[in-house]
Amino acid sequence: MQTTKSVKPKAFIDGSRLITEACVLAGADVFVGYPITPANSLYLYATKRFPTMLAAPDEITTLQWMTGFATAGRVPVTATSFPGYALMVESINMAFMQELPMVIILVQRLGPATGTATCGAQGDLSVVNGTLSGGFTLPTFCISNLDDCWSLSAKAVETAVKLRTPVVLLTSKEMVMTLLSYDWSNLPEIKPTKMTEFKGEGQYFPYKAGDNLIPDFLPVTQTKHQVRVTASTHDTKGILQNVLPEAIENTKRLQKKQDKHLSEFTFFDLDEQAGAEALILSYDITAQAAREAAVKIRETGKKVSVLIAKTLLPIPMEYIEIANRYKRVVVAEENLTGQLRQMLFGVAGRKGVTGVNAIAKMISPNEIVEEVLRNEY
Amino acid sequence: MNIKPFLTEAELPFCKGCGHSSVAQNTEKALQKMNLDPLDVILVTDIGCHGIIDKNFLSHTVHGLHGRAVALAGGVAAGVNNSDKKIITFIGDGGATIGMQHLIGAAHMGFNITVVIHNNMLYGMTGGQPSEFTPCGFKTPTLPEGSAKAGYDICEIIASAGASYVQRVAGVGDYSDSLVNAFSAKGFSLVEVMEICPSYGVKSNPGMKLSKVIEDSGLAVKVFVDGRDKEYVTPIDSSPKSLISDKFNVDVKYSHNLSKPVSIMMSGSAGEGVQSAAEFLAKAAMTAGLHATKKGSYPVTVGVGFSASEVIISPEPILYTGSPVPDVLIITSVDGLNYAKAAAARMKGGLLLVDESLDVPQTGAKVVKFPFRERVGARNSAFYSIFWYLNNNNPFPIEALKDIFMNNKISEKVKIETMLQF
Ligand SMILES: Cc1ncc(C[n+]2csc(CCOP(=O)(O)OP(=O)(O)O)c2C)c(N)n1
Ligand code: SF4
Numbered sequence: 001m002q003t004t005k006s007v008k009p010k011a012f013i014d015g016s017r018l019i020t021e022a023c024v025l026a027g028a029d030v031f032v033g034y035p036i037t038p039a040n041s042l043y044l045y046a047t048k049r050f051p052t053m054l055a056a057p058d059e060i061t062t063l064q065w066m067t068g069f070a071t072a073g074r075v076p077v078t079a080t081s082f083p084g085y086a087l088m089v090e091s092i093n094m095a096f097m098q099e100l101p102m103v104i105i106l107v108q109r110l111g112p113a114t115g116t117a118t119c120g121a122q123g124d125l126s127v128v129n130g131t132l133s134g135g136f137t138l139p140t141f142c143i144s145n146l147d148d149c150w151s152l153s154a155k156a157v158e159t160a161v162k163l164r165t166p167v168v169l170l171t172s173k174e175m176v177m178t179l180l181s182y183d184w185s186n187l188p189e190i191k192p193t194k195m196t197e198f199k200g201e202g203q204y205f206p207y208k209a210g211d212n213l214i215p216d217f218l219p220v221t222q223t224k225h226q227v228r229v230t231a232s233t234h235d236t237k238g239i240l241q242n243v244l245p246e247a248i249e250n251t252k253r254l255q256k257k258q259d260k261h262l263s264e265f266t267f268f269d270l271d272e273q274a275g276a277e278a279l280i281l282s283y284d285i286t287a288q289a290a291r292e293a294a295v296k297i298r299e300t301g302k303k304v305s306v307l308i309a310k311t312l313l314p315i316p317m318e319y320i321e322i323a324n325r326y327k328r329v330v331v332a333e334e335n336l337t338g339q340l341r342q343m344l345f346g347v348a349g350r351k352g353v354t355g356v357n358a359i360a361k362m363i364s365p366n367e368i369v370e371e372v373l374r375n376e377y
Numbered sequence: 378m379n380i381k382p383f384l385t386e387a388e389l390p391f392c393k394g395c396g397h398s399s400v401a402q403n404t405e406k407a408l409q410k411m412n413l414d415p416l417d418v419i420l421v422t423d424i425g426c427h428g429i430i431d432k433n434f435l436s437h438t439v440h441g442l443h444g445r446a447v448a449l450a451g452g453v454a455a456g457v458n459n460s461d462k463k464i465i466t467f468i469g470d471g472g473a474t475i476g477m478q479h480l481i482g483a484a485h486m487g488f489n490i491t492v493v494i495h496n497n498m499l500y501g502m503t504g505g506q507p508s509e510f511t512p513c514g515f516k517t518p519t520l521p522e523g524s525a526k527a528g529y530d531i532c533e534i535i536a537s538a539g540a541s542y543v544q545r546v547a548g549v550g551d552y553s554d555s556l557v558n559a560f561s562a563k564g565f566s567l568v569e570v571m572e573i574c575p576s577y578g579v580k581s582n583p584g585m586k587l588s589k590v591i592e593d594s595g596l597a598v599k600v601f602v603d604g605r606d607k608e609y610v611t612p613i614d615s616s617p618k619s620l621i622s623d624k625f626n627v628d629v630k631y632s633h634n635l636s637k638p639v640s641i642m643m644s645g646s647a648g649e650g651v652q653s654a655a656e657f658l659a660k661a662a663m664t665a666g667l668h669a670t671k672k673g674s675y676p677v678t679v680g681v682g683f684s685a686s687e688v689i690i691s692p693e694p695i696l697y698t699g700s701p702v703p704d705v706l707i708i709t710s711v712d713g714l715n716y717a718k719a720a721a722a723r724m725k726g727g728l729l730l731v732d733e734s735l736d737v738p739q740t741g742a743k744v745v746k747f748p749f750r751e752r753v754g755a756r757n758s759a760f761y762s763i764f765w766y767l768n769n770n771n772p773f774p775i776e777a778l779k780d781i782f783m784n785n786k787i788s789e790k791v792k793i794e795t796m797l798q799f
Contacts, residue, residue, distance in 0.1 A: 068452015
């Protein structure tokens, strides 16, 4: 009989519980929800945990209400899946232009269209990458395990608030619905983040930013300064201006502020083995299979490194730098054509880079092992 | 009294004679009559000609998307949560057409906002196309033969949706008192201002008079609802309970006999305890110091059809939570059999435990048949099957499962002894 190694009690929980708690601790205080499988567990936990929870009549309203809450200084969160996200797209563009913080948790399921609501997937990265018109990116994080449900959810809220932008937190059915034994006795502390408010005496320019490229915030409940919020191309006063240079500079700033702060919200796990010539690159729900595949390969005496991407957009250049150190890169992701692989290496690809892809089933560690060992390096 | 301006001194941005100008002026007048401070007013504007007015207003302004201003304003109102603040939404008949649900929804919720619909009976900004508000016979540049159908009576719709105050006015002269009434109402109020767009409306309908168009359309110029006073207050729970609690912890009391992970798939019918039994099994394994995962599969109609659950128990931390080929498959009903046939076929070894009443599916696993359903009835067959499995395979002590069972309210209804007759 084996003796138990650790007698520490573990909790039996799903990722939704950690995501919800972490968001609230990080400063989110409103949840607006519209039901959709597999995001419903987040909706349910939100009813118990968020100071304010509203049931919206549709996903466009969801995003509009969230934006309205944000103009008053509150920090909203929602959870949806592709069909709902598709309806939100124009409104996400709006909130992005208005520079209002919020987190959209996108729980992926099998598409296209309604697809299979109860089947997991990892197919929406390209959709998210294409959300904003004009080549702008929406800061996007992706959860790879229960630790991330906690820490990365908090970072999503923090990034949204600090950068004053909608942020997408990608996850999938498997992560939010499966129950797992988890030692949560040492969860890192999460502190709330608040928007920097304008403290000056003179005129308030709602879209004037200093060196950090992030304008100071004031809520529409202000009684000293006029606050203007707009989603149309605007100057620093928040007044609509077709294509005046000042207004276009302001629009360009929306990307620059992300690029400037990207290093503060670049998160990934890199497990490099000295002498390895192959790299497994993965994210989201396939990350755990990738981690397990590495264990299996190493057990055979072969060497392999693993990169788990957690910040997906804007793409940190580190990923390319790391990948370029390896002759062989296997990108494992649960979608048909390799969305992250194409984003990193282009449609033309790169010599030595291949994918492990699947839909309607989880990619297993063995499939990744086989692909890594296929062209013995 | 120190009356403050609500409009800048700049010229209004509309074509000459556009009804939108009169809405802006009447709005200022009404707010001044109410002696409000501009910074206690939040103007939320839609996309359309009327929406470009925000730059002329000295209040706070929020400018969003086409058709969504009412939903956005609802969010602002819920966020501000203070009925001393006036939240006013300007929207066109076009915006009200594409965003109709938001109007009905906001009235239904009772958000503290006043919606002013600038109904010029067409889409001004995009060149004079008809909206759903275009009256029968009314011509527009893209509909020179005139509309064949009547326009919406938005006031009737919104009145029945539960608004506190609803009025239609002809947008000429001084109608600021009507706006005062709407702005003063508690909850959701709406004023539909009938207007003419000189650039497209008048051109397409030469010699038209606004009063005649209104009369011909049969739309009543009147107050539809007054004094309903239904007001939305945003719920704020000041001390919601943490989702992290020791009560989810499972204490380790036993030891186990596993040297590698075991995946157990249970497949039965909805209502026969499959999901609970699987969860019991996983938790019991945890009390024996094992790591565990559990996930369910069922059709969207959770109350009928198959119900399956995959449990992994492992001496080492579990990374990948999939188990395409189970080590143990327990089938307790016909639905379960149909669902699990494919998994059974994939098994090259392991154990297939199947209810005696069922056909044995094709499999490479060792097959054991047992009369679970007959012994304890369909409802308890799943629970019984895991007791049976532990008793015969002993991955960890059956006592662990007894504990979990006894600590659950199911033990009040089902005697543990029935679960232990092997
Ligand atoms: C989603 C979307 N569809 C279409 C448009 C194009 N569009 C801009 S304004 C407008 C209509 C404006 O008409 P109305 O709301 O009646 O306002 P008006 O211009 O007459 O004041 C349309 C269709 C848009 N901006 N967004
Ligand atoms: S086009 Fe029509 S609605 Fe637009 S400003 Fe001119 S008159 Fe007014």
